[in-house]
Amino acid sequence: MASKQRTTFDKINKEKNRQAKQAAKRERRQSEGSNVGSPVYNDRGLLLGTIGEDGELVPYVVEDGSGL
Numbered sequence: 001m002a003s004k005q006r007t008t009f010d011k012i013n014k015e016k017n018r019q020a021k022q023a024a025k026r027e028r029r030q031s032e033g034s035n036v037g038s039p040v041y042n043d044r045g046l047l048l049g050t051i052g053e054d055g056e057l058v059p060y061v062v063e064d065g066s067g068l
Helices: 008-035
Strands: 039-041 047-051 057-059
Antiparallel strands (some): 047 057
16 A cells, blocks of 8 residues: 655645744744843842843842851
C-alpha cells in the first residue's frame, strides 16, 4: 500500500506553520535578552534591583564595608 501523497495545500500550510514557529522563537529570544540587567525602580525612584537571567528581580544590596 502506497503512502498518501501530500497535496500542494498541505505543503504550503506546513511551511507556513514552520515559519511562524521560527518567528515566535526568534521574537521570544530577542525579548528575553533585552530585559536582562535592566534596573527596576519603585514608585519613589529608589533602585530595587535588576532583572536576572531567569527574569526574576535580583535585589540591590548596599555594601557598607563592615564585612558583616
